[in-house]
């Protein structure tokens with residue numbers, strides 16, 4: 369069991385890291401030849417991080433367009449964030465000493481339930497709202513069910529079939545330090561961990577990549593200054609006619 373899960377863990381981690389880096393590289397090198405910031409957009413370079421922060425922290429655009437979907441999505445993402453922070457303790461020896469983390473431990477027990485409720489809410493919307501059902505495809509349901517499976521098995525492992533966390537931590541730290549230790553072969557952990565490995569492998573090929581893609585989205589990361597500053601794409605700037613235009617163009621109109 370240990371050999372099997374150690375091999376699977378390294379394979380999944382490799383697919384995840386290589387896939388993620390390859391996708392981010394592709395996003396970063398994809399040209400954005402047009403000025404298409406979604407207005408109202410920041411009119412200065414320094415305003416862009418603020419806009420991105422409002423999207424990342426409170427999903428501002430979604431909030432303005434669909435409050436019900438926003439609530440479901442926000443619940444899920446907050447639960448996920450808390451769950452991920454909680455899991456840090458499996459990866460680092462001295463995590464309990466991190467300042468501020470003790471405050472978090474008071475509320476940590478809500479992570480799993482919040483994540484599961486948000487996911488079930490999202491799943492329900494796809495079943496009961498016609499517009500959602502109409503655009504839903506198999507991978508949407510698969511992803512939601514996979515995440516529900518991870519959250520529910522996590523909650524069971526925490527509250528009902530208590531797994532041996534010392535063994536879990538030893539195993540996870542063994543993986544990250546490249547000195548594999550015994551796998552905690554408790555059924556609920558086997559299911560939780562297997563689903564997590566599946567998620568890692570699937571992540572770079574799925575719509576979950578929106579987590580990184582958001583930062584490369586021209587509608588969100590561009591400055592709204594098409595009149596003040598002419599946008600010339602690198603390949604266009606190289607053409608002789610364009611060089612003239614660029615050189616003669618006034619800085620502002």
Ligand code: HEM
Nearest residue numbers: 451476477479480481483518519522523525526531536564
């Ligand atoms: C190395 C990978 C992982 C390991 C070894 C692991 C292990 C565990 C263990 C042992 C528990 C129950 C014990 C506890 O927290 O007190 C747990 C709970 C949980 N896990 Fe994981 N997990 C992993 C990755 C993930 C991922 C990627 C997610 C989310 C996508 C996740 C979501 C959850 C949730 C929601 C809970 C319930 C937490 C709660 O209700 O407080 N896990 N996990």
